[in-house]
Amino acid sequence: MTQKLTAENIVYKQSPTFSLEGISLQFPPQQVTSIIGPNGSGKSTFLKVLTNLIKPDQGIVVINDQSVSAMKAKALAKKMTMLSQVQNNDLDLTVRELISHGRLPHRKWYEKLTTEDFNTIDWAISITNLKHLEDKPIQQLSGGERQRAWIAMAVVQSPDILLLDEPTTYLDISHQLEVMELVRYLNEKLDMTIVMVLHDINQAAKYSDYLIVMKDGEVVKSGVPTEVMNEALFREVFSVHANIIKEDGIPTFTATGLVESKIKDVPRN
Secondary structure, three states: OOOOEEEEEEEEEEEOOEEEEEEEEEOOOOOEEEEEOOOOOOHHHHHHHHOOOOOOOEEEEEEOOEEHHHOOHHHHHHHEEEEOOOOOOOOOOEHHHHHHHHHHHHOOOOOOOOHHHHHHHHHHHHHOOOHHHOOOEHHHOOHHHHHHHHHHHHHOOOOOEEEEEOOOOOOOHHHHHHHHHHHHHHHHHHOOEEEEEOOOHHHHHHHOOEEEEEEOOEEEEEEOHHHHOOHHHHHHHHOEEEEEEEEOOEEEEEEEEEOOOOOOOOOOO
16 A cells, blocks of 8 residues: 655744744655755754654644554554664674664564564565675674665665665765665665655755755755756755756756855955
8 A cells, every 4th residue: 555645734843043834745655755955954853753753843744644643653663764864883783683673563572583574684685785794793884884784674664655864974975876776776666655865966866756945944845856956946045056957857966156155355464
């Protein structure tokens, strides 16, 4: 059954100077959606509201016809799971042990892993290319290897909806592309709905079906990448002039300068 994720009139006051204001969105099911925007625009906060980690002051998040706030944690984890931006990589666990924890929502605390669990874990290890590392402690992995292990742990929960908060942060370019290719694979092969916050706008345009642009706690634009990415958007949201080209229908931008320079000419004594 396709799970439809919807945010309805979300309001959340995070501090006296910042809040999410009246966000209403329906995320395209079985597609990849990326949330982009300047630092401090509320992207990660909004992701936490979607997963019920933060309770909004107003509005609701709904999967199909059920509010996520009314769902028990295990029931929600079977439908939707989130991989945060920062992980605890000091855990004394091997790759396989870490990934195995993702099966917890499917059994009671006292129950042992079943054959189905083991098969799912083996499959997740295989698709994330971690078979040769499954017995290695996670502390000894590279950044890209660790990120694949955490994604594998999220995937073995078998959620219909996967949320990722800046999954390529701190990774070099080759590992960034590995993660992006994995995200696209999960979407295409498993019909998984994926919502992620991305810092790299060009990667968001290349690997996403749908873009959401946020600024100052509000959604300022949403749609397919070719509709969203234009010179006016970069001036208004990111305060830069941009040159945009399309290759194979995918828009790519290059910043050509600031709308207003932040450098002041101060005479030196």
